[in-house]
Amino acid sequence: MDWLWWIGGAFALGILEMLSLDLVLIMLAGGAVAGGIASAAGAPVWLQFLIAALTAVVLLATLRPWLLRRLKKRVPLEETNAAALVGKDAVVVSTVTLEGGRVKLNGEVWSARTSTADALLPGAQVRVDRIEGATAVVAPAAG
Structure with missing residues (x-):
């Protein structure tokens, strides 16, 4: 026992x-x-x-x-929340400048500003460079 x-x-x-x-x-x-x-x-x-x-x-x-x-090495970590939006494409809803604007990103409208000096007009395709708080910093999509 x-x-x-x-x-x-x-x-x-x-x-x-x-x-x-x-x-x-x-x-x-x-x-x-x-x-x-x-x-x-x-x-x-x-x-x-x-x-x-x-x-x-x-x-x-x-x-x-x-x-x-x-x-x-089993499963690579997958980004979640706002970090997962970096690199995604979005569509400009209202003109985006260095000061602000709006984009439709992942089915939601986000506050946005451009990372370049060029204004981005409504309907333009953009890519998210980074997320700063509740603001998406975007640049024109390549191609």
């Missing part, structure tokens, strides 16, 4: 891993599972701890770095 302590420890480490997301505690949990298997097989306590420690070290040294590499 000593093996139940090992499994309980592994379970607790697994729950703590969900809070930390470091992939360290889950490797220690793997070592605890190995210690539990050794206990169930009848190994002496000193051997159970040795097996648990060696398993945890091997998992930390081999599996954790591999998992971290896979997780980091």
Whole structure:
């Protein structure tokens, strides 16, 4: 029945891993599972701890770095909110100058100003250079 302590420890480490997301505690949990298997097989306590420690070290040294590499290159971060609008095309609704104007961007009318000295007339296609607060800084669309 000593093996139940090992499994309980592994379970607790697994729950703590969900809070930390470091992939360290889950490797220690793997070592605890190995210690539990050794206990169930009848190994002496000193051997159970040795097996648990060696398993945890091997998992930390081999599996954790591999998992971290896979997780980091898995999905590129996608811009959201106003940052996602940079580079999008818009249509001038009211003349846009250095002082202000309005564009229709992503289905909404935004305050806008131009990043060049040229005034942009209604109907002109523009591209968003950056977002400053609630104002889109735009320039004429290429092409």
